[in-house]
Amino acid sequence: MGKTSFRRLLLAVSLIALILPLGGCWDRKEIENRGYVLGVAIDHAAPGEGTGKKEFLAAPQGTGRRKYLVTMELPKFRKEADKEISSAKQHLLWAAEGESMFAVARAINTKVYFAMFFEDIQTMVFSEAVAREGIGGLIDFWLRDAEVRRKVKLFVAPGRAEDVLKADLKVDEVNSIFIAKLPNNAERSPYFPSKATVGEISEALRGKRSFVLPFVLVEGKEVKLAKAAVFDRRQRMIGELDEFEVYGAKLIRRELKQGVVVVANPASPGKIAVFELYEADINVTPRLERGKLRFSLEARFVGTLGETQSVGQDALDPAFTTAMEQAVAAEYARMARKVYDRQQALKVEILGLGKLVYNRYPEYWKSIKDRWEEEIFPAVPIDINIQITVRRPVLKR
Helix, strand or coil: CCHHHHHHHHHHHHHHHHHHHHHCCCCCCCHHHEEECCEEEEEECCCCCCHHHHHHHECCCCCCCCCEEEEEEEECCCCHHHCCCCHHHCEEEEEEEECCHHHHHHHHHCCCCCEEECCCCCEEEEEHHHHHHCCHHHHHHHHHCCCCCCCCEEEEECCCCHHHHHCCCCCCCCHHHHHHHHHHHCCCCCCCCCCCEHHHHHHHHHCCCCEEEEEEEEECCEEEEEEEEEECCCCCEEEEECHHHHHHHHHHCCCCCCEEEEEECCCCCCCEEEEEEEEEEEEEEEEEECCEEEEEEEEEEEEEEEEECCCCCCCCCHHHHHHHHHHHHHHHHHHHHHHHHHHHHHCCCCCCHHHHHHHHCHHHHHHHHHHHHHHHHHHCCEEEEEEEEEECCCCCC
């Protein structure tokens, strides 16, 4: 290569290197011109307070009804000096009414100068009334929008979903962000449900499977997760699981790793004793014999005596240890049996048992998959055998 050619090549490379950075911000939007939506609440539209309010909230639609009220939560940008302020003062709420989620989102844009940006949504809450009608159609827009991420967490509120976003919580975060973090402790506290995301529910919708969403409860300045809303294959909420059934569901689903169980102290009537789980080995096996299906649950849990309120308790007494292990095993079996019976009564199956049948007996599953939840599963028995080992029962010296 001659010197002239080399110089031309060097010049061309230099020009390209200089031009490339110039295109890096071609689609840049200033932060103050974006509406970072962090949470969405979906309720039934409440009766309007006069024509003016109805017109102000209504989303333009050529057809359909003003059926839903959609509330969006955005952060309020604040000064450093305003750090210690309540959650209610850290957010902005915008709402519109309509039947189309898309039309509602665009209607909110008529009230603000910035464009709604959905990539940072953390939380989506449905009121129980909306959930009982079905949420499949309502999720469609959020699944299609390219900005919405699959990790958005879904919840059900027993009252108005908008109240979850409006609550003045005693936290220094926007409500949607704080609520989205609550499932982080689901492994340590198995009495409340694990997270349910847009991606996971999308797979359940496509597979026509039942699923559960956590309940989010707000009282005063506090918020908590408790119980689970059960949805059938038509995406309608048909019932709920209490805390013990949620615990039992995690056991059967083989998700149980930690947690505590409170039982009556076998050596001291009227007192309690607490088992803390730290090692779990769970196996659920489907068995097909002469065309009849049944499940077998075998579990071995190892843990410690986490607490006893009986002063002077002889924790090293073999009789006490044996009685304690039997009491804890009975409590685990009760929770597993309770949720199993509840699922059979509701004619839904959110325990992952159908997948086990498919893996072990694919041909049999093919013949019954369309009748699994409503007809087959409600008649399938389960055998439960749980063994408990209590270790380190004494206090640290």
